[in-house]
Amino acid sequence: MDKVRLLLTVISIVIVVVPIVGTVLMYQNNLLGLFIPPEANEIIDTLSNSGGGSEGPMLEPVGEPQYDEASRTVTMTFQFKNTFPFDVSINSMSGDVECAAHGIHLGTITLDKPVSIDKGETKTITILGTWTEDAITHFQTAHAREEMVDANLVGFTVDVKGIQFKMNQRMEIPNPAYKG
Amino acid sequence: MKAILAKINWFGLAGGITTIIVVVVSLFYPWWQLTVGDDLLKANVSPVNTNFGFLDTAFTIPLIWAFNIVSLLTLISSGVAMLVYSILPAKSYSKHLLGFGYKKPLFTLLFFVVGLVVITLILQVVLNFNVPLMGSATNTLPLPLGSDITVSVFMSAGFQWPFWLAIVAAGLCIAARFYHKKVAAAKQPTETVAAAPPTSAAPATTAPTVAA
Numbered sequence A: 001m002d003k004v005r006l007l008l009t010v011i012s013i014v015i016v017v018v019p020i021v022g023t024v025l026m027y028q029n030n031l032l033g034l035f036i037p038p039e040a041n042e043i044i045d046t047l048s049n050s051g052g053g054s055e056g057p058m059l060e061p062v063g064e065p066q067y068d069e070a071s072r073t074v075t076m077t078f079q080f081k082n083t084f085p086f087d088v089s090i091n092s093m094s095g096d097v098e099c100a101a102h103g104i105h106l107g108t109i110t111l112d113k114p115v116s117i118d119k120g121e122t123k124t125i126t127i128l129g130t131w132t133e134d135a136i137t138h139f140q141t142a143h144a145r146e147e148m149v150d151a152n153l154v155g156f157t158v159d160v161k162g163i164q165f166k167m168n169q170r171m172e173i174p175n176p177a178y179k180g
Numbered sequence B: 001m002k003a004i005l006a007k008i009n010w011f012g013l014a015g016g017i018t019t020i021i022v023v024v025v026s027l028f029y030p031w032w033q034l035t036v037g038d039d040l041l042k043a044n045v046s047p048v049n050t051n052f053g054f055l056d057t058a059f060t061i062p063l064i065w066a067f068n069i070v071s072l073l074t075l076i077s078s079g080v081a082m083l084v085y086s087i088l089p090a091k092s093y094s095k096h097l098l099g100f101g102y103k104k105p106l107f108t109l110l111f112f113v114v115g116l117v118v119i120t121l122i123l124q125v126v127l128n129f130n131v132p133l134m135g136s137a138t139n140t141l142p143l144p145l146g147s148d149i150t151v152s153v154f155m156s157a158g159f160q161w162p163f164w165l166a167i168v169a170a171g172l173c174i175a176a177r178f179y180h181k182k183v184a185a186a187k188q189p190t191e192t193v194a195a196a197p198p199t200s201a202a203p204a205t206t207a208p209t210v211a212a
Helices: A002-026 A036-049 A133-142 B002-007 B008-024 B062-087 B092-103 B104-127 B161-186
Strands: A057-070 A074-079 A090-101 A107-110 A113-118 A122-132 A148-160 A163-174 B032-036 B040-043 B051-054 B056-060 B135-141 B149-159
Touching: A002 B062, A002 B092, A036 B056, A057 A163, A074 B002, A074 B104, A090 A122, A107 A133, A107 A148, A113 A122, A122 A133, A122 B135, A133 B008, B008 B092, B008 B161, B062 B161, B092 B161, B104 B161
Parallel strands: none
Antiparallel strands: A057 A074, A074 A122, A090 A107, A090 A113, A090 A148, A107 A122, A148 A163, A163 B149, B032 B040, B032 B149, B040 B051, B051 B056, B135 B149
């Protein structure tokens, strides 16, 4: 009976000690490796070498923006080259547009539809800007002679893989009231 | 046959089997899972197998892996001890097996929950990062001063079904400890009670007195 008790005690000790001591011995020359696996270093290296990091998505405009008077909607197309070392899903984009010179709310911009872009791939992203009726009046009265109007993109939020980047941006928007 | 079945500690048997099942399923399914963003970062946590996934790369932390092995061996030994004990609860060594086996699933469960709570509290206090134990939360990442970008991270977490199964296993093992008294008591009637020896003297009877 005492032998059973002794055996069970030995088993309890061996079960706890052997795996921990064994692992510590395996990493005795690199104790930091006990906490940080090599894969984590590889991920950090890949991210820092990719130029991705926290820069956020990079957009290149493609062609002229298209304006639909009936719906007061401007359609802007961009090329997105995924330079990140991983696939990117842009779930949404949204923001308020304000006239940079006068601070008047002009409308909102949104992403047409969610886009998934594999690493290294380039895809087209369509962004829609919907102007208010007041915005059209403002374009006609205050910016009638300007082809492009300076605007502030307030609370511009991009949802990439569930991570939301929120920023205020300065941009130029085509003036729908410009007659040339 | 009935006598053999009556001697089995059924709670112990169920607890032992459930413990072994918990070990096997925990190798494939986590007890607790944390997801950051749309599967950007995933933490699959259980006392038996903890791993992380970041951008399609899966990895484990060696020290946590060592603790996982400790838990794995602990739960297996507990399950086996409970099984052997349950089938032979009347043996002289059985009480040792029961004592060895019944507490381990409970302690594993407690260490797991306490560990999770402590880690989330540390993240909350030190990094001001709210990691939910159950449900979801949105955190804003600290960025360098002067940066005009705000980065918000959505994370969701929850306990998975192997965790609840582990609670059942721990409960059955505890119940086996209490049921042991009944099983142990059941073997008492097998000892025969000696018959009372016949009395040598006949009960005294008073002779009727006959009146003269």
